[in-house]
Amino acid sequence: VQDLFFAATIVAALTIAGALGVVLARRPVHAALALLFHTLGLAGLFLILSSELVAMGQIVIYSGAIVVLFLFVVALLPTGGFEGALGSGRAVAALVMVAILLGTFGAVIGAGAPSATAETDHSVESVGRVLFGPLIVPFELTAPLLLVATVGAVVIWRRQERAR
Protein backbone atom coordinates (compact mmCIF):
# COMPACT_ATOMS: atom_id res chain seq x y z
CA VAL A 1 0.00 0.00 0.00
CA GLN A 2 3.07 2.23 0.11
CA ASP A 3 2.40 3.69 -3.35
CA LEU A 4 -0.99 4.93 -2.13
CA PHE A 5 0.55 6.95 0.70
CA PHE A 6 -0.31 10.33 -0.83
CA ALA A 7 -3.95 9.40 -1.51
CA ALA A 8 -4.22 7.88 1.97
CA THR A 9 -2.97 11.13 3.55
CA ILE A 10 -5.60 13.22 1.77
CA VAL A 11 -8.49 10.84 2.52
CA ALA A 12 -7.39 10.50 6.16
CA ALA A 13 -7.31 14.32 6.52
CA LEU A 14 -10.84 14.58 5.04
CA THR A 15 -12.10 11.83 7.38
CA ILE A 16 -10.65 13.61 10.43
CA ALA A 17 -12.17 16.88 9.22
CA GLY A 18 -15.55 15.13 9.05
CA ALA A 19 -15.14 13.82 12.59
CA LEU A 20 -14.28 17.32 13.82
CA GLY A 21 -17.42 18.58 12.10
CA VAL A 22 -19.50 15.95 13.94
CA VAL A 23 -18.14 17.10 17.30
CA LEU A 24 -18.08 20.86 16.73
CA ALA A 25 -21.17 21.59 14.58
CA ARG A 26 -23.74 23.50 16.63
CA ARG A 27 -26.78 22.30 14.71
CA PRO A 28 -27.46 18.53 14.80
CA VAL A 29 -28.38 18.56 11.10
CA HIS A 30 -24.93 19.88 10.21
CA ALA A 31 -23.37 17.27 12.53
CA ALA A 32 -25.31 14.50 10.72
CA LEU A 33 -24.08 15.77 7.34
CA ALA A 34 -20.51 15.85 8.71
CA LEU A 35 -21.04 12.24 9.85
CA LEU A 36 -22.04 11.37 6.26
CA PHE A 37 -18.83 12.98 5.00
CA HIS A 38 -16.81 11.16 7.67
CA THR A 39 -18.26 7.73 6.85
CA LEU A 40 -17.65 8.22 3.12
CA GLY A 41 -14.02 9.12 3.90
CA LEU A 42 -13.69 5.97 5.99
CA ALA A 43 -15.03 3.93 3.08
CA GLY A 44 -12.23 5.48 1.00
CA LEU A 45 -9.67 4.44 3.64
CA PHE A 46 -11.05 0.88 3.56
CA LEU A 47 -10.69 0.89 -0.25
CA ILE A 48 -7.04 1.98 0.10
CA LEU A 49 -6.57 -0.96 2.49
CA SER A 50 -8.06 -3.07 -0.37
CA SER A 51 -11.05 -4.14 1.75
CA GLU A 52 -13.72 -3.66 -0.87
CA LEU A 53 -16.48 -5.55 0.94
CA VAL A 54 -16.05 -3.56 4.16
CA ALA A 55 -16.01 -0.33 2.14
CA MET A 56 -19.32 -1.30 0.50
CA GLY A 57 -20.79 -2.25 3.88
CA GLN A 58 -19.62 1.05 5.33
CA ILE A 59 -21.38 3.03 2.58
CA VAL A 60 -24.60 0.99 2.66
CA ILE A 61 -24.95 0.63 6.46
CA TYR A 62 -23.40 3.87 7.73
CA SER A 63 -23.82 6.44 4.97
CA GLY A 64 -27.12 4.91 3.92
CA ALA A 65 -28.97 3.63 6.96
CA ILE A 66 -27.47 5.15 10.12
CA VAL A 67 -27.07 8.74 8.88
CA VAL A 68 -30.66 8.75 7.60
CA LEU A 69 -31.81 7.38 10.99
CA PHE A 70 -29.97 10.22 12.74
CA LEU A 71 -31.60 12.79 10.44
CA PHE A 72 -35.07 11.36 11.22
CA VAL A 73 -34.45 11.59 14.97
CA VAL A 74 -33.14 15.15 14.67
CA ALA A 75 -36.44 16.06 13.01
CA LEU A 76 -38.44 14.39 15.81
CA LEU A 77 -36.56 15.94 18.76
CA PRO A 78 -37.86 19.11 20.44
CA THR A 79 -36.46 22.32 18.88
CA GLY A 80 -34.60 20.24 16.32
CA GLY A 81 -32.31 18.95 19.05
CA PHE A 82 -30.75 22.35 19.60
CA GLU A 83 -28.78 22.33 22.83
CA GLY A 84 -28.05 24.84 25.55
CA ALA A 85 -24.83 26.80 25.97
CA LEU A 86 -21.68 24.70 26.21
CA GLY A 87 -19.66 25.95 29.17
CA SER A 88 -15.92 26.49 28.92
CA GLY A 89 -15.46 23.87 31.67
CA ARG A 90 -16.72 21.21 29.24
CA ALA A 91 -14.32 22.34 26.54
CA VAL A 92 -11.39 22.25 28.98
CA ALA A 93 -12.34 18.76 30.22
CA ALA A 94 -12.68 17.47 26.66
CA LEU A 95 -9.36 19.02 25.56
CA VAL A 96 -7.52 17.56 28.58
CA MET A 97 -8.96 14.10 27.85
CA VAL A 98 -8.03 14.37 24.14
CA ALA A 99 -4.49 15.44 25.08
CA ILE A 100 -4.10 12.47 27.46
CA LEU A 101 -5.41 10.02 24.85
CA LEU A 102 -3.25 11.42 22.04
CA GLY A 103 -0.19 11.35 24.30
CA THR A 104 -0.80 7.70 25.17
CA PHE A 105 -1.54 6.63 21.61
CA GLY A 106 1.41 8.66 20.31
CA ALA A 107 3.77 6.91 22.73
CA VAL A 108 2.45 3.50 21.62
CA ILE A 109 2.64 4.28 17.90
CA GLY A 110 6.04 5.94 18.30
CA ALA A 111 7.34 2.74 19.88
CA GLY A 112 7.10 1.15 16.45
CA ALA A 113 4.28 0.66 13.98
CA PRO A 114 3.88 -2.78 12.41
CA SER A 115 4.30 -3.15 8.69
CA ALA A 116 2.51 -5.47 6.33
CA THR A 117 4.36 -8.74 5.99
CA ALA A 118 2.22 -11.20 4.12
CA GLU A 119 0.61 -10.49 0.79
CA THR A 120 -2.76 -12.19 0.86
CA ASP A 121 -5.98 -12.62 -0.97
CA HIS A 122 -8.35 -9.80 0.01
CA SER A 123 -11.08 -10.71 -2.42
CA VAL A 124 -14.75 -10.79 -1.48
CA GLU A 125 -14.64 -14.56 -1.90
CA SER A 126 -12.00 -15.04 0.82
CA VAL A 127 -13.99 -12.83 3.24
CA GLY A 128 -17.10 -14.85 2.46
CA ARG A 129 -15.27 -18.10 3.16
CA VAL A 130 -14.36 -16.79 6.63
CA LEU A 131 -17.87 -15.43 7.30
CA PHE A 132 -19.53 -18.73 6.41
CA GLY A 133 -16.72 -20.86 7.87
CA PRO A 134 -15.06 -20.14 11.23
CA LEU A 135 -17.21 -17.05 11.93
CA ILE A 136 -20.56 -18.62 11.07
CA VAL A 137 -21.95 -18.44 14.64
CA PRO A 138 -21.38 -14.69 15.28
CA PHE A 139 -22.46 -13.97 11.70
CA GLU A 140 -25.77 -15.81 12.11
CA LEU A 141 -26.27 -14.27 15.57
CA THR A 142 -26.37 -10.78 13.99
CA ALA A 143 -29.82 -11.67 12.60
CA PRO A 144 -31.55 -12.19 16.03
CA LEU A 145 -29.52 -9.22 17.33
CA LEU A 146 -31.06 -6.92 14.72
CA LEU A 147 -34.53 -8.34 15.43
CA VAL A 148 -34.14 -7.82 19.19
CA ALA A 149 -32.83 -4.28 18.65
CA THR A 150 -35.81 -3.39 16.43
CA VAL A 151 -38.40 -4.88 18.80
CA GLY A 152 -36.62 -3.26 21.76
CA ALA A 153 -36.73 0.17 20.15
CA VAL A 154 -40.48 -0.19 19.53
CA VAL A 155 -41.09 -1.38 23.12
CA ILE A 156 -39.17 1.57 24.59
CA TRP A 157 -41.31 3.90 22.51
CA ARG A 158 -44.63 2.19 23.37
CA ARG A 159 -43.97 2.14 27.15
CA GLN A 160 -43.45 5.89 26.96
CA GLU A 161 -46.72 6.22 25.05
CA ARG A 162 -48.71 4.40 27.78
CA ALA A 163 -47.16 6.48 30.57
CA ARG A 164 -48.59 9.69 29.16
Place this chain on the structure above:
Amino acid sequence: VHPLTTESLFLTTSAVLFAIGVGGVLYRRNPISLLMSIEVMLNAANLLIVLGARVHGSATGQAVALIVLVIAAAEAVVGLAIALALFRDRDRADIDEPSEVHG
Protein backbone atom coordinates in the same frame (compact mmCIF):
# COMPACT_ATOMS: atom_id res chain seq x y z
CA VAL B 1 11.10 6.30 0.54
CA HIS B 2 8.59 7.95 2.80
CA PRO B 3 9.63 8.87 6.33
CA LEU B 4 6.26 7.57 7.48
CA THR B 5 4.83 4.21 6.54
CA THR B 6 1.24 3.86 5.42
CA GLU B 7 0.59 1.60 8.41
CA SER B 8 1.64 4.29 10.87
CA LEU B 9 -0.49 6.81 8.98
CA PHE B 10 -3.56 4.59 9.44
CA LEU B 11 -2.68 3.98 13.08
CA THR B 12 -2.42 7.72 13.69
CA THR B 13 -5.69 8.38 11.87
CA SER B 14 -7.47 5.79 14.01
CA ALA B 15 -6.00 7.23 17.22
CA VAL B 16 -6.97 10.81 16.28
CA LEU B 17 -10.51 9.74 15.33
CA PHE B 18 -10.95 7.90 18.64
CA ALA B 19 -9.67 10.91 20.61
CA ILE B 20 -12.07 13.20 18.71
CA GLY B 21 -14.94 10.87 19.56
CA VAL B 22 -14.07 10.84 23.27
CA GLY B 23 -13.74 14.65 23.23
CA GLY B 24 -17.17 14.91 21.62
CA VAL B 25 -18.78 12.72 24.28
CA LEU B 26 -17.33 14.95 27.00
CA TYR B 27 -18.05 18.24 25.23
CA ARG B 28 -21.59 17.95 23.86
CA ARG B 29 -24.87 18.01 25.81
CA ASN B 30 -27.13 17.00 22.95
CA PRO B 31 -27.96 13.23 22.99
CA ILE B 32 -27.81 13.07 19.18
CA SER B 33 -24.33 14.61 19.02
CA LEU B 34 -23.28 12.25 21.82
CA LEU B 35 -24.41 9.18 19.87
CA MET B 36 -22.69 10.49 16.74
CA SER B 37 -19.43 10.89 18.70
CA ILE B 38 -19.78 7.27 19.84
CA GLU B 39 -20.20 6.28 16.18
CA VAL B 40 -16.93 8.09 15.39
CA MET B 41 -15.17 6.07 18.13
CA LEU B 42 -16.66 2.84 16.74
CA ASN B 43 -15.44 3.73 13.26
CA ALA B 44 -11.93 4.38 14.61
CA ALA B 45 -11.87 0.92 16.19
CA ASN B 46 -13.17 -0.64 12.97
CA LEU B 47 -10.42 1.06 10.95
CA LEU B 48 -7.89 -0.49 13.32
CA ILE B 49 -9.43 -3.96 12.85
CA VAL B 50 -9.23 -3.68 9.05
CA LEU B 51 -5.64 -2.41 9.28
CA GLY B 52 -4.82 -5.43 11.47
CA ALA B 53 -6.32 -7.71 8.84
CA ARG B 54 -4.07 -6.06 6.28
CA VAL B 55 -0.92 -6.29 8.39
CA HIS B 56 -1.43 -9.90 9.39
CA GLY B 57 -2.57 -10.90 5.93
CA SER B 58 -5.82 -12.56 6.98
CA ALA B 59 -9.38 -12.10 5.78
CA THR B 60 -10.78 -12.77 9.28
CA GLY B 61 -10.30 -9.12 10.31
CA GLN B 62 -12.41 -7.93 7.39
CA ALA B 63 -15.19 -10.38 8.31
CA VAL B 64 -15.09 -9.18 11.93
CA ALA B 65 -15.26 -5.56 10.72
CA LEU B 66 -18.42 -6.38 8.75
CA ILE B 67 -20.04 -7.91 11.85
CA VAL B 68 -19.04 -4.82 13.86
CA LEU B 69 -20.81 -2.65 11.24
CA VAL B 70 -24.04 -4.59 11.75
CA ILE B 71 -23.73 -4.34 15.54
CA ALA B 72 -23.16 -0.58 15.19
CA ALA B 73 -26.46 -0.33 13.33
CA ALA B 74 -28.27 -2.18 16.15
CA GLU B 75 -26.58 0.08 18.73
CA ALA B 76 -27.67 3.21 16.87
CA VAL B 77 -31.30 2.02 16.75
CA VAL B 78 -31.50 1.33 20.50
CA GLY B 79 -29.55 4.47 21.45
CA LEU B 80 -31.73 6.73 19.34
CA ALA B 81 -34.92 5.11 20.68
CA ILE B 82 -33.78 5.82 24.27
CA ALA B 83 -32.83 9.40 23.37
CA LEU B 84 -36.22 9.99 21.74
CA ALA B 85 -38.17 8.41 24.61
CA LEU B 86 -36.27 10.54 27.14
CA PHE B 87 -36.38 13.87 25.39
CA ARG B 88 -39.53 14.16 23.31
CA ASP B 89 -41.55 15.55 26.24
CA ARG B 90 -38.88 18.03 27.32
CA ASP B 91 -38.41 21.46 25.84
CA ARG B 92 -34.64 21.08 25.65
CA ALA B 93 -32.47 18.19 24.49
CA ASP B 94 -29.88 18.14 27.27
CA ILE B 95 -28.28 14.99 28.70
CA ASP B 96 -27.58 16.71 32.05
CA GLU B 97 -31.29 17.28 32.68
CA PRO B 98 -32.71 13.78 33.37
CA SER B 99 -30.49 13.04 36.37
CA GLU B 100 -33.01 10.50 37.64
CA VAL B 101 -34.34 7.71 35.47
CA HIS B 102 -37.14 5.53 36.79
CA GLY B 103 -38.35 2.39 35.03
